[in-house]
Amino acid sequence: MKRLISGILLAALLVSLLPMTALAGTGYAMVTNTNRLNIRSGPGMENAIIGSIPRGEWVEVFGNDGSWVYGRTVKTSITGYFSAGFLKIAGMGSGGVGSVVVVNNPNPSSFLNLRQSPSYAAPVLAIFYNGATGTVLGQTNGWYHVEISGMQGYFRQEFLKLSGGMGSVGTATVYSKNGGSVNLRSGPLLGNNVIGAGSVGTVVTVYLKGSEYWYISMAGTYGFMMSSFLTGGSGGGSGSNPYPNPPIVIPGTTNAIVTNVGKNLNLREQPNTGSRVLGSYPGKTAIQILSQGSVWSRVRVPLSGKTGYMMTRYLTLYGLPVTPTLRVRHHDGTYVNLRTQPSYKGGITVRVPHNSTVTVLIAGGTWAQVKYKNLTGYMMTSFLK
Numbered sequence: 001m002k003r004l005i006s007g008i009l010l011a012a013l014l015v016s017l018l019p020m021t022a023l024a025g026t027g028y029a030m031v032t033n034t035n036r037l038n039i040r041s042g043p044g045m046e047n048a049i050i051g052s053i054p055r056g057e058w059v060e061v062f063g064n065d066g067s068w069v070y071g072r073t074v075k076t077s078i079t080g081y082f083s084a085g086f087l088k089i090a091g092m093g094s095g096g097v098g099s100v101v102v103v104n105n106p107n108p109s110s111f112l113n114l115r116q117s118p119s120y121a122a123p124v125l126a127i128f129y130n131g132a133t134g135t136v137l138g139q140t141n142g143w144y145h146v147e148i149s150g151m152q153g154y155f156r157q158e159f160l161k162l163s164g165g166m167g168s169v170g171t172a173t174v175y176s177k178n179g180g181s182v183n184l185r186s187g188p189l190l191g192n193n194v195i196g197a198g199s200v201g202t203v204v205t206v207y208l209k210g211s212e213y214w215y216i217s218m219a220g221t222y223g224f225m226m227s228s229f230l231t232g233g234s235g236g237g238s239g240s241n242p243y244p245n246p247p248i249v250i251p252g253t254t255n256a257i258v259t260n261v262g263k264n265l266n267l268r269e270q271p272n273t274g275s276r277v278l279g280s281y282p283g284k285t286a287i288q289i290l291s292q293g294s295v296w297s298r299v300r301v302p303l304s305g306k307t308g309y310m311m312t313r314y315l316t317l318y319g320l321p322v323t324p325t326l327r328v329r330h331h332d333g334t335y336v337n338l339r340t341q342p343s344y345k346g347g348i349t350v351r352v353p354h355n356s357t358v359t360v361l362i363a364g365g366t367w368a369q370v371k372y373k374n375l376t377g378y379m380m381t382s383f384l385k
Helices: 002-016
Strands: 027-031 036-040 049-054 058-065 068-073 079-083 087-090 100-103 112-115 124-128 133-140 143-148 151-156 160-162 170-174 182-185 194-198 203-209 213-218 221-226 230-232 256-258 265-268 277-281 286-291 296-301 306-311 315-317 325-327 335-339 348-353 357-362 367-372 375-380
Touching: 049 079, 087 203, 124 151, 170 213, 182 213, 194 221, 277 306, 286 315, 348 375
Parallel strands: none
Antiparallel strands: 027 058, 027 087, 036 049, 036 079, 058 068, 068 079, 100 133, 100 160, 112 124, 112 151, 133 143, 143 151, 170 203, 170 230, 182 194, 182 221, 203 213, 213 221, 256 286, 256 315, 265 277, 265 306, 286 296, 296 306, 325 357, 335 348, 335 375, 357 367, 367 375
8 A cells, every 4th residue: 555655646746747738637538458557657668557447447637748648547546647558538639649630641642651650760550541530649759649540650740630529439329217317427427517418319429438438429518428328329339430430551451442332342253243242341441452453353351361353443542543554465575365255265356466555454363354445355464564
């Protein structure tokens, strides 16, 4: 007990040395991504552990020091430092820890590198296009330390903009056995002020789901409501996100996503709609195009590891040409036959000279359907570069 008290006193001493602007009251945060989070006496792994808090519990946030949050546990009142990477912060903004940032590159067709450390020389962990959203974990010398698509890394500050609010995880409906209204509170504790009340059947937007309290918005007011009075509603009170974060696009691994048109896109065994369906994937699913065609592309789905064909018009491409073209290459420098079928048994439509350009319509493993001038036919992919 003496050790715990001395640790808390040390934390208090450290706090007194920090700039007051970093310690203004800023809201609450929920423990996530770990079963139990250590509380430390100072902002760093080298500092003593003075307690812990389980997943889904809430922390009252006083401020931050880099990637560390200074605060107090709501249930047990332990004050100390928490690693921001294991917290989801409600109701913060102005670029501080917990703020939502959006990739905002002046060139919409360019991407932004997520780097391993705050330096242009640091390795690139992934690339993101405009509209991708992340959560701020800290700031350092013009770099934001962020969490995005399940990863942590660093973005240059000038290529980001602050979002107007957090991303929701769905909706829920207010419920009570006796039919009475349910209080919306300013914090995740019965002692917090009541700032509103929802009648049975009221649909609310859910942002964070704690073990006992959820952070929600109701009729434009943000606050906390006990989860026992909320049940699944449109968008999935179970936690499904109706507006998922733009997918991660990793160099050399993924170069397209399934376009979000409100229905799933089939992965087929062969490039035709009568072929066997190998899988069905929703909008925003990351895709690796192995060989691009303007009609059908041969792809791999990293999510499942399956390989097959998808219709190209339902894919959003990154770093690939709008019209895929290839050069005809013959080892003797002569010509390659354009055939009527994807087989040596197919008739020869025309002899295409070495180094000619063809447009790929249907990408394939051994054969591809291509267009040469105004003629359409098939060529072996080994002759296309």
